[in-house]
Amino acid sequence: xxxxxxxxxxxxxxxxxxxxDVLGVVxxxxxxxxxxxxETIYYEGGIRFGIPFSSLWGYIEKGxxxxxxxxxxxxxxxxLATRFLVRQSNIGNVIWIFTTINSGVIDYLFGxxxxxxxxxxxxxxxxxxxxxxxxxERIKNADFRYWILFIVAFIISYSLVYLGFxxxxxxxxxxxxxxxxxxxxGISIIGNVGIVFKYKQSFxxxxxxNFAQIVKNFIxxxxxxxxxxxxxxxxxxxTYFDWHLNGDVKTLKEK
Numbered sequence: 306x307x308x309x310x311x312x313x314x315x316x317x318x319x320x321x322x323x324x325x326d327v328l329g330v331v332x333x334x335x336x337x338x339x340x341x342x343x344e345t346i347y348y349e350g351g352i353r354f355g356i357p358f359s360s361l362w363g364y365i366e367k368g369x370x371x372x373x374x375x376x377x378x379x380x381x382x383x384x385l386a387t388r389f390l391v392r393q394s395n396i397g398n399v400i401w402i403f404t405t406i407n408s409g410v411i412d413y414l415f416g417x418x419x420x421x422x423x424x425x426x427x428x429x430x431x432x433x434x435x436x437x438x439x440x441x442e443r444i445k446n447a448d449f450r451y452w453i454l455f456i457v458a459f460i461i462s463y464s465l466v467y468l469g470f471x472x473x474x475x476x477x478x479x480x481x482x483x484x485x486x487x488x489x490x491g492i493s494i495i496g497n498v499g500i501v502f503k504y505k506q507s508f509x510x511x512x513x514x515n516f517a518q519i520v521k522n523f524i525x526x527x528x529x530x531x532x533x534x535x536x537x538x539x540x541x542x543x544t545y546f547d548w549h550l551n552g553d554v555k556t557l558k559e560k
Contacts, residue, residue, distance in 0.1 A: 310555070311550075311551040311552070312550040312551055313546075313547070313550045313551055316543065316546060316547050316550065316551065317547055317551050319543060320391055320392070320543050320544055320547040321391075321392050325388065325540075326384075326385065326388045328536075329384045329385075329387075329388060329536055329540075330381050330384055330385065332532065332533060332536055333380045333381055333383075333384045333533060334377060334380070334381050336529045336530070336532065336533050337376065337377045337380050338377065339529055340529060341354075341355070341373075342373040342374075342376045342377050343358060343361075343373045343374055343377060344356050344357065344358065344361075344373060345372055345373030345376070346361065346364055346365075346369040346370060346371055346372055346373065347369065347370040347372045347414045348364055348367075348368070348369040348370070352372070352414070352415060352416075353369075361374075370414065372411055372414055372415075375407060375410075375411060376411055378407070379404050379407040379408055379411065382400055382403070382404050382407075383400075383401075383404045383408070385397075385400055386398075386400035386401045386404055387537070387540065388540075390500060391540065391543075391544040391547070392554070393438075393444075393503075393553065393554045395435060395438040395439055398431060398434045398435040398438055399435060401431040401434070401435075402428065402431040402432060402435065405424060405427045405428045405431050406424075406428065408424070409421075409424030409427075409428070412424070418469070418473035419465070419466060419468075419469025419470065419472070419473050422465050422468075422469055422472075423462070423465050423466055423469065423490065426461070426462060426465065426494065427494070427497065430494070430497045430498060430500075430501055431497075433501050434497075434500055434501040437501055437502065437503075438503075442501075442502060442503045443503060443553055444503045444504075444505055444548050444552055444553050445502070445503060445504055445505070446504070446505060446506070447504055447505075447506045450502075451499070451502070451504050451506065454498050454499075454502070455495055455498070458491070458494045458495045458498045459491040459492075459494070459495055461494075462487075462490050462491040462493075462494035462495075463487045463488065463490070463491040465490075466486060466487040466490045466491070467483060467484075467487045470483055489514070489517065492510060492513065492514045492517075493514060495507075495510050496508075496510040496511045496514060503548075505545060505548040505549050506545075508541045508542070508544045508545035508548065509541075509545055511537070511541040512538060512541045512542055512545065515534045515535075515537045515538035515541055516534075516538055518530070518534040518537075519531055519534045519535060519538065522534065
């Protein structure tokens with residue numbers, strides 16, 4: 306039932322639509338299957354690509370880690386976490402905790418050894434967000450604390466990624482690429498910090514992040530990812546206006 310006490314009931318109905326959940330999951334899973342994620346395994350200390358689906362179980366029985374299948378599952382649940390968060394449901398934070406673990410393990414196996422120092426930060430934010438939302442965190446506008454958190458989050462996240470290149474011997478010859486990776490991670494952490502404290506501006510950060518991903522993937526010719534990030538971009542824009550115009554989801558008691 307639509308809450309007629311809010312400023313824009315239609316916008317809230319669109320943002321909270323379960324049809325968008327289904328569309329998002331179908332879109333993400335289709336893209337990962339199209340890119341043959343399911344044909345990737347971690348076996349005998351290395352990544353192997355192009356393993357036929359009919360052979361996957363045989364490899365798993367021999368100790369292979371189905372990294373591709375777990376990537377697909379993780380992508381689907383990450384989308385669901387986002388959708389629950391835009392609806393202001395703490396279930397999204399709980400899912401976020403588990404998808405962070407899954408993503409961290411997969412990233413590490415793919416060779417990003419600095420994941421062991423970056424993903425604990427994301428994991429900690431997911432735990433804190435779960436706690437804060439359970440305690441009744443309310444939607445708010447950017448204040449002085451937000452900008453302090455903004456700066457601190459970027460400095461810490463940027464430093465962790467950039468130092469990780471040296472601590473774990475990551476070979477990247479182009480310094481611009483190193484800075485780009487660190488900046489993108491920093492932006493994502495700023496967005497996550499905003500989610501923890503329910504700052505509506507966090508979705509402006511995610512809008513910028515998704516737009517940057519669209520440009521990057523378009524330049525790389527990865528049209529499948531362009532479509533995915535267009536979905537995330539639309540989701541972020543609509544959610545910002547929903548949180549800005551309609552505010553908190555009211556409980557039955559509050560109504």
